[in-house]
Amino acid sequence: MSFAAEVNFDGLIGPSHNYGGLSDGNLASAKNAGDVSNPREAARQGLEKMRLLVRAGLVQGVLPPLPRPNFDLLVQAGFGGSDRDILAAAAREAPQLLKVAYSASAMWTANAATVSPSADTADGRLHLTPANLSTMLHRSLEHPDTTATLVSVFSGDEHFAVHSALPMHSDFADEGAANHVRLCAEHGARGVELFVYGREAGESTAGFPARQTRLASEAVARAHGLEASRSVFARQSRRAIEAGAFHNDVVCVGARDTLFFHEAAFEDTAGALEALKRASSGLFELKPVMVPEADVPLGDAIRSYLFNSQLLQFPDEDRLVLVAPIEAQETASTRRFCEGMVAGNGPIGRVEFVDVRQSMRNGGGPACLRLRVVMTETELGACHQGVLMDEETIDALQAVVARTYRDRLSPADLADPAFADECRIAREELLRVLELEELA
Structure with missing residues (x-):
C-alpha cells in the first residue's frame, strides 16, 4: 500500500451566484428563488472553508468557475446578434x-464527476468520469467545460484517466460523486465503492425526480475497472427524495471505514x-x-444539511x-445529536461548524462544494500544481x-450587459492566479 491523501477539490463560487430557483426537488433553491444573493460573500465563505482545511494540515484543491453566461446555449436557443x-x-x-x-451551480463540485482512486482500479490509474447531470437543464450544460477543467488539472495518461460523460439520455442520468461514497481502511488501501441510485433505467417516478439511475452507476464502475465484489449498488429511499434529498449526500x-447516514437514506x-x-x-x-428518525426527523436532517458535511481525518x-x-448547530435536533455523538466513543469525535450560508440558500452544504480525490504522492506531483491551495x-x-x-x-440584474463583462473579467483573473489561462 502506498501513501495517499484525500484531496478536496472545492468549487470556487462564481460571480454569477444567484437564486434562480432552477432545481426541482431542491427545497432551499425553491424557497429562496428570486432573492438577492451576494456572490462576493459566497465566494469568501467558500474560500474560508478551504482555509480551515489548509490550516488543519489537509491537502486542499480548487476548481475554477465555468464561463458564464453560457452564450452557446442562448445562440442554440435562437438568439443572435452581438x-x-x-x-x-x-x-x-x-x-x-x-x-x-448564468447558473453558477458548477460550484457544487460533488456533482462534477465520480472518482475512483488508483488503489481500486484495474489499470492502477486514477479515474474520473464527469457527470452528465442530464436531469436539470441548467446543470446539463456543465459537463463539456467541467471535462476541459479536469483534463487540464489531471493531465497525463500515465497516471490519470478522464473519461467522457455518459450519454445524454434519462436512462444514463448521472449526478457524480453526490451519489457515491468510497470506504477503506486507509486512503492508499483498496476500498469499497458505494453507488446510490434513485431509479432503474426506463423507470418513471411521480413527484420529485430521481436524478441517478442504476445503469449510469454501473457504467461508471465498469469504465473505472472496479472489482465487482468491491462495488455496491444501493437504492436511495423514495421517501428521502420526496422529502428533498435530491442527492444521496443530503442524507x-x-x-475511511465509517458510514454516517439517516435511517431513511436507503x-x-x-x-x-x-x-x-x-x-x-x-x-x-x-x-x-x-441517525434514527426519532432523534433527528428527516425534515430536520434535510433543512439543516447535517449529512451534507465533510467527514475528514x-x-x-x-x-x-x-x-x-x-x-x-442552529437546528435543535441535529445539535443535540452531534453533542451526544462526540461525547460517545464512536468513530466521529468532533464537529466543526462552518458558515456557507450563501451556498446553503441554494441547496448546497460543505459536502456539495467539494470533489474528493484520493491521490498518491506521485499523482499529487503529476497534477496541475496551481490548483493546490496554500x-x-x-x-x-x-x-x-x-x-x-x-x-x-438579483435575477433581474442578469439582463445588465455590463454584468456579462464583469463575469468574464473576474474569471480571467481567477484563472491567472491558478495558472489555468488556457481555460479562458
Whole structure:
C-alpha cells in the first residue's frame, strides 16, 4: 500500500451566484428563488472553508468557475446578434433561459464527476468520469467545460484517466460523486465503492425526480475497472427524495471505514449494510453510524444539511471530524445529536461548524462544494500544481473576489450587459492566479 491523501477539490463560487430557483426537488433553491444573493460573500465563505482545511494540515484543491453566461446555449436557443443583443432579447423573451445561462451551480463540485482512486482500479490509474447531470437543464450544460477543467488539472495518461460523460439520455442520468461514497481502511488501501441510485433505467417516478439511475452507476464502475465484489449498488429511499434529498449526500456521508447516514437514506437499509459488509470483508470492518428518525426527523436532517458535511481525518486526531454547516448547530435536533455523538466513543469525535450560508440558500452544504480525490504522492506531483491551495493562493483569490465580484445580485440584474463583462473579467483573473489561462 502506498501513501495517499484525500484531496478536496472545492468549487470556487462564481460571480454569477444567484437564486434562480432552477432545481426541482431542491427545497432551499425553491424557497429562496428570486432573492438577492451576494456572490462576493459566497465566494469568501467558500474560500474560508478551504482555509480551515489548509490550516488543519489537509491537502486542499480548487476548481475554477465555468464561463458564464453560457452564450452557446442562448445562440442554440435562437438568439443572435452581438452579445448585448443576445442578452437583451433573452431577458425580454426568455428570462428563465437567461437564468439558466448564468447558473453558477458548477460550484457544487460533488456533482462534477465520480472518482475512483488508483488503489481500486484495474489499470492502477486514477479515474474520473464527469457527470452528465442530464436531469436539470441548467446543470446539463456543465459537463463539456467541467471535462476541459479536469483534463487540464489531471493531465497525463500515465497516471490519470478522464473519461467522457455518459450519454445524454434519462436512462444514463448521472449526478457524480453526490451519489457515491468510497470506504477503506486507509486512503492508499483498496476500498469499497458505494453507488446510490434513485431509479432503474426506463423507470418513471411521480413527484420529485430521481436524478441517478442504476445503469449510469454501473457504467461508471465498469469504465473505472472496479472489482465487482468491491462495488455496491444501493437504492436511495423514495421517501428521502420526496422529502428533498435530491442527492444521496443530503442524507449520507462516508469516510475511511465509517458510514454516517439517516435511517431513511436507503430503500433497504439492512440490505445495503449487509452488502457493504460483504464487500469490505478482508479489507476493513465497516463502522455504520445510523441517525434514527426519532432523534433527528428527516425534515430536520434535510433543512439543516447535517449529512451534507465533510467527514475528514484530521492529522493527529484519532477520530473523524465532521465539518458541518452552521445550520446544523442552529437546528435543535441535529445539535443535540452531534453533542451526544462526540461525547460517545464512536468513530466521529468532533464537529466543526462552518458558515456557507450563501451556498446553503441554494441547496448546497460543505459536502456539495467539494470533489474528493484520493491521490498518491506521485499523482499529487503529476497534477496541475496551481490548483493546490496554500494560504497565499487563498489570499490572492480573495483579493480577486473582493475586486471583481458584486455584493448584491438579483435575477433581474442578469439582463445588465455590463454584468456579462464583469463575469468574464473576474474569471480571467481567477484563472491567472491558478495558472489555468488556457481555460479562458
